Amino acid sequence: MDSYAAFILFFIFLHLGKTELICDDSMVTLPNGLCLQLHKVSTTWTKARVACQKQNGSLVAISNNTVDSFIRKYLNGSKVTADVWLGAKTRKRWFWKDDDSELTWFAWGLGEPNDDNSAEDYVMLWQRADYLWNDQHGDTKENHLVISKFICEDTNRPCSQKEECADKGHGVSRCVYHNATCFYLEGHYGIGTNTSHANQVGTTWSGADASCKGKKKRLAHIENWSTLNALRQRIREDYNLAGNYWIGAVWDREQGAKWTWENGLRCFRAKNEK
Structure with missing residues (x-):
């Protein structure tokens, strides 16, 4: 992936051993309770992925339509005009x-x-x-x-x-x-x-x-x-x-690849918004 875009960091670590996440002021809390942070820098998907991993997070995984809608509204409110990397990829089998x-x-x-x-x-x-x-x-x-x-x-x-x-x-x-x-x-x-x-x-x-x-x-x-x-x-x-x-x-290169999120879950098909 050679294109450049901003990326979203999806925090998945636990804070101080508690079962709930505590998002700091630079983050927003998703409907599923996880923390999200937007990085407005131009980079490749691979470099974005590594940057997230170094912060104990991952590129964002959109698990359902509620999270998808939330992120869309958040990006619109942040006035982001560039493309934004997510954590989905075609995974080799x-x-x-x-x-x-x-x-x-x-x-x-x-x-x-x-x-x-x-x-x-x-x-x-x-x-x-x-x-x-x-x-x-x-x-x-x-x-x-x-x-x-x-x-x-x-x-x-x-x-x-x-x-x-x-x-x-x-x-x-x-x-x-x-x-x-x-x-x-x-x-x-x-x-x-x-x-x-x-x-x-x-x-x-x-x-x-x-x-x-x-x-x-x-x-x-x-x-x-x-x-x-x-x-x-x-x-x-x-x-x-x-x-x-x-x-x-x-x-096995003859086996078709499949889209997954960085956390290993299969991608879902989002409903079209009207």
């Missing part, structure tokens, strides 16, 4: 490659997914984003000396922490036991010393997928914060486990 089920939970890093160069169809845990998600080109073996590694998940049999999750690679456990499932932190054990070395030992997404299948496992499904945090904690504990980690999510 991500699927778990092994069973074609569509993802319903995401943990994207700030500004992700961005589909850089229109070629990022795969997902990895991104070291620079504290192992939140990043969309990436599937042939990426390294990024600024950060080696591409991968996580396999054993789904073929029940996993016990003492028996199944006792894999000892290089003298340390590279297995994470969580919710009766074993996840294996695979790939090069160590960090990249130079670009050539990192490319030599790094793994592409297809290589990671083949490796997991060869071990009768699958590239990991990560479907909640509990699982993600268990994996992040283990990676942080060992310097040699640092890296970017492929998981099993892919973007």
Whole structure:
């Protein structure tokens, strides 16, 4: 989105742990109790989105006709003559490659997914984003000396922490036991010393997928914060486990995109005003 427009910041955080929001003097309170703030600056949709996220908010999501009517009147009263960005976007539809089920939970890093160069169809845990998600080109073996590694998940049999999750690679456990499932932190054990070395030992997404299948496992499904945090904690504990980690999510370009709000809700069709 290269056009420039003003944008609306939609505050979604709670104030001092209370259940209600307290909007300051620069904001207005929406009918649903959330806070709204208009930024009269010219910017792109992507930059507006990041600016909102940095303030613990999001671009505005219009959940119903009441909110839609309120915002229209507010903008008219504010004498806004420019176009205004909202939080709606066409969302790429991500699927778990092994069973074609569509993802319903995401943990994207700030500004992700961005589909850089229109070629990022795969997902990895991104070291620079504290192992939140990043969309990436599937042939990426390294990024600024950060080696591409991968996580396999054993789904073929029940996993016990003492028996199944006792894999000892290089003298340390590279297995994470969580919710009766074993996840294996695979790939090069160590960090990249130079670009050539990192490319030599790094793994592409297809290589990671083949490796997991060869071990009768699958590239990991990560479907909640509990699982993600268990994996992040283990990676942080060992310097040699640092890296970017492929998981099993892919973007199916043949599947039609769908409009959603930034908060994940589907867009509604507004009634025409008379």
